[in-house]
Amino acid sequence: MVKITFLGAAGEVTGSCFLLESSKYKILVDCGIFQGREIHELNYGSFKFDPREIDFLLLTHAHLDHCGLIPKLVREGFVGRIFSTKPTKDLYSLVINDAAFIEKEENRSLRTLYDSASISKSISLFDSVDYLQKIYIDDSLSFEFKNAGHIMGSASISVYIDGVSILFSGDLGPSNPLILDNGYGRYGGSYDYVVIESTYGNTAHDSRSADISSLKNIIIDTVNKGGNILIPSFAVERSQELLFIINSLIRNKELFNIPIFFEGRESLKFLNLMNKYSYLLSKNIQDMIKRGEHPFHFNNIEYVQENERSSLISANAGGIIKKDRRYKYQTKIVIAGSGMCTGGRILSHLKKNITAQRNVIIFVGYLAQGTLGREISDGAKSIYVDGRSYRVRAKHYKFSGFSDHGDKDDLLLFLSKLNSVPKGIFCVHSEVNISSNFKNEIVKKFDTSVNIPSIGDLFILK
Numbered sequence: 001m002v003k004i005t006f007l008g009a010a011g012e013v014t015g016s017c018f019l020l021e022s023s024k025y026k027i028l029v030d031c032g033i034f035q036g037r038e039i040h041e042l043n044y045g046s047f048k049f050d051p052r053e054i055d056f057l058l059l060t061h062a063h064l065d066h067c068g069l070i071p072k073l074v075r076e077g078f079v080g081r082i083f084s085t086k087p088t089k090d091l092y093s094l095v096i097n098d099a100a101f102i103e104k105e106e107n108r109s110l111r112t113l114y115d116s117a118s119i120s121k122s123i124s125l126f127d128s129v130d131y132l133q134k135i136y137i138d139d140s141l142s143f144e145f146k147n148a149g150h151i152m153g154s155a156s157i158s159v160y161i162d163g164v165s166i167l168f169s170g171d172l173g174p175s176n177p178l179i180l181d182n183g184y185g186r187y188g189g190s191y192d193y194v195v196i197e198s199t200y201g202n203t204a205h206d207s208r209s210a211d212i213s214s215l216k217n218i219i220i221d222t223v224n225k226g227g228n229i230l231i232p233s234f235a236v237e238r239s240q241e242l243l244f245i246i247n248s249l250i251r252n253k254e255l256f257n258i259p260i261f262f263e264g265r266e267s268l269k270f271l272n273l274m275n276k277y278s279y280l281l282s283k284n285i286q287d288m289i290k291r292g293e294h295p296f297h298f299n300n301i302e303y304v305q306e307n308e309r310s311s312l313i314s315a316n317a318g319g320i321i322k323k324d325r326r327y328k329y330q331t332k333i334v335i336a337g338s339g340m341c342t343g344g345r346i347l348s349h350l351k352k353n354i355t356a357q358r359n360v361i362i363f364v365g366y367l368a369q370g371t372l373g374r375e376i377s378d379g380a381k382s383i384y385v386d387g388r389s390y391r392v393r394a395k396h397y398k399f400s401g402f403s404d405h406g407d408k409d410d411l412l413l414f415l416s417k418l419n420s421v422p423k424g425i426f427c428v429h430s431e432v433n434i435s436s437n438f439k440n441e442i443v444k445k446f447d448t449s450v451n452i453p454s455i456g457d458l459f460i461l462k
Contacts, residue, residue: 002164002461004195006453007048008032009429012039013199013368014065015455016429019049022162025141028057029157029168029195033068033113035342036370043069044111048456052077057125058143059084060170061154062091063234064099068113071096074125075118083135085145086128087153087277091236093123094266094273098235101265102343105307131155147186149173150404151237152273152280158189164461167191167422171429172406174205175413178241179285179295187417193461194422196415197429199366200407201438203400211401216249218360218397223258223331227358230394232346232373234339235264237404238365240274242335244285244295245402251293260301261313263336263345267303271296307345310336314348339365341372351385359394364402369431408438412445424449426459 002022008015008030015034020027026049034042051073059082060066070082070092084092100114129135129145136142140162145155150173157168167189173180222229233239239262249255264270274281274296278289288295297303304310313334337344353359354376367374375383377398382391400407406414415425425442427435427450439450451459 002162002166003458004166004193004461005048005458006426006428006455008034008455009065009197010453010455010457011432011435012036012455013366013429013431015039015042016060016066017069018168018195018428020159020161020166022140025055025137025161026053027141027159027161028054028073029159030060030066030170031057031069031073032066033064035065035340036368038370043072043113047073047076050077052079054078055080056137057082058157058159058168059088059092060148060157060168061151062088062095062236063151063171064095066171067092067096068099070122071100071114071118074122075115080125081127082122082125083127083129083143083145085131085153085155087273087280088155089123089126089128090273090276091151091153091270092126094269095236096122098264098266106343147181149175149177149180149182149186152180152277156186158191164193165191166193166195166461169194169196169414171197171199171404172411172414173404174406175410177282177404178208178402179237179244179281181280181282187414188419190419191422193424193426194415194418195426195428196411197405198411198427198435198438199405199429200400200403200434201411201427201430201441202434203407204409205403205407206399206401208401211399212245212249214397215245215362215399216254218362219255219258219333222358222360225358226331227356227360228331228353229333229360229362230346230349230353231333231335231362231364232339232341233335233337233364235267235270235337238339238402239270239335240296241402241404242364243301246333247295247298250298250300258300259332261304261332261334261336262301263304263310263313263334265305267305271303310345310348314345314352339373340367341376347372347385350383351388351390354383354394355391357393357395361394361396363396363398366403366405367398408441411438412441415442415446421446421448424451424461426451426453428453
C-alpha cells in the first residue's frame with residue numbers, strides 16, 4: 001500500500017510539497033514556500049510530518065515555491081538524500097542564498113526561514129542525476145527525471161514504489177519553449193497515477209509574436225514619454241527570455257540602445273550557469289553563442305549586483321537622465337525580482353516609479369492570489385509597500401505569451417502523449433476554480449478519475 005499526502009500546492013499555486021509513504025520509505029517531492037499575504041504564515045508553521053523520518057527528497061526544479069523550505073527541513077532534522085538534475089542543484093544554491101540575503105535585509109521580526117548552516121548542509125545533501133537516468137534504490141523504489149521544459153534543469157519525476165507508478169509533472173513549460181531545447185524524452189510513459197500542475201488549466205496563452213509586438217510598442221511609447229519600464233521577473237529563465245527578445249529587437253534596429261538593468265546579487269552567476277548548461281538551450285541559442293552573439297549579454301545591459309548601484313538606479317524615478325538624439329528623454333528598462341513582487345529589489349523600484357503616469361509595469365508571469373503583483377494587475381488604486389501607501393498611477397500590462405508554464409492545450413497534450421490512461425489524476429498548483437475547469441477538460445478527453453486535493457488530503461494508491 002502506498003499513501004500520498006498533499007501538503008502544499010493543493011488548492012493553491014505555491015508551496016509545492018507531496019509526501020509519499022510505503023511500507024519502507026517516506027519520500028518528499030518538493031519542499032517549497034507559500035507565496036501570498038494570506039498564506040505566507042504557513043511557512044513558519046510545523047511540518048505535518050517528522051523531517052527526521054524522510055528518507056529522500058526529489059526536487060523538480062529550483063523555483064522557491066518548490067525548494068524554498070528545504071533549509072528549514074534540514075534545520076528540523078532531515079538528513080536524507082536530495083535528488084535533482086545538475087542544473088537544479090546549481091540553481092538551488094544561487095536561489096536559496098539570494099532568498100536568505102533578501103530575508104535578512106527585509107525581515108523585521110525574529111522569525112527566519114534561512115540560516116547559513118542549514119543552507120550549507122542542504123547543499124551537501126544533493127545527488128545530481130541526468131535526464132532519463134533511472135535511479136534504483138532497491139527492488140521496491142526507483143525514479144527517473146524527465147525534461148519538463150519549464151526552466152533550465154526542471155523535471156517531471158516518475159516514481160515506482162511498491163509496485164505503484166506515479167508521475168509528478170512538476171511545472172510544465174510550453175510545448176514550444178523560446179530558449180530551451182524541447183527534447184530529452186519529455187512525453188510518454190505509462191503510469192498508474194499522475195500529479196499534474198494546472199496553473200493555466202483554463203487558459204490559452206496569447207500569441208508570443210503578438211505579445212512581442214505589443215511589448216515593443218509599449219517600450220517605444222514609454223520611451224517617447226520619458227518613462228521607465230519595470231518588469232518584475234524571476235531571475236531564472238523568464239528574465240533570459242525577455243533579454244533575448246529585447247536583444248533581438250535591438251539587433252533588428254526596431255529599438256535603439258535603451259539602458260537595461262538586470263537586477264540581482266547573483267545575476268552574473270545566473271548568466272554563467274546559462275553558459276555552463278548551454279547544451280540544454282535551443283539550437284538557435286546555441287548557434288548564436290558559437291558565433292559570439294551572446295543572446296543575454298549585450299552592450300547596453302548592466303548586470304546590477306550591488307545594492308548601492310541598485311539604489312542609484314531606482315532613485316532616477318522619472319527616467320529623465322539627459323536628452324537623446326533619437327528620443328526626447330533617456331529612459332530605462334529594469335528587470336528585477338521577485339516576479340510576483342513579494343520581495344526583492346523590485347519593491348524599491350515600485351516605490352519610486354508606481355506613482356508616475358509616464359512609467360509602465362509589465363507582468364510576464366503568473367501572479368498568485370494575495371501577492372502585490374496580483375493586486376496591481378487586478379487594478380488596485382493604491383498599494384502598501386513597507387507599511388506605506390502608494391497611489392498606482394503607472395500603467396500596467398500583463399502578458400501570457402512569455403509564460404514558462406504550459407497553458408491548457410499544452411497540459412492536455414502532455415496527458416494525451418502518455419502511453420495509457422492513468423487510473424487517477426490529481427490536479428495541483430492552481431487556484432480551485434481553475435483546476436475545476438481543467439478537471440472538466442480532462443474528464444471530457446479521458447475516461448479516468450480526477451481529483452482536486454486540498455492541503456492535508458491523503459489518498460491510498462493501489
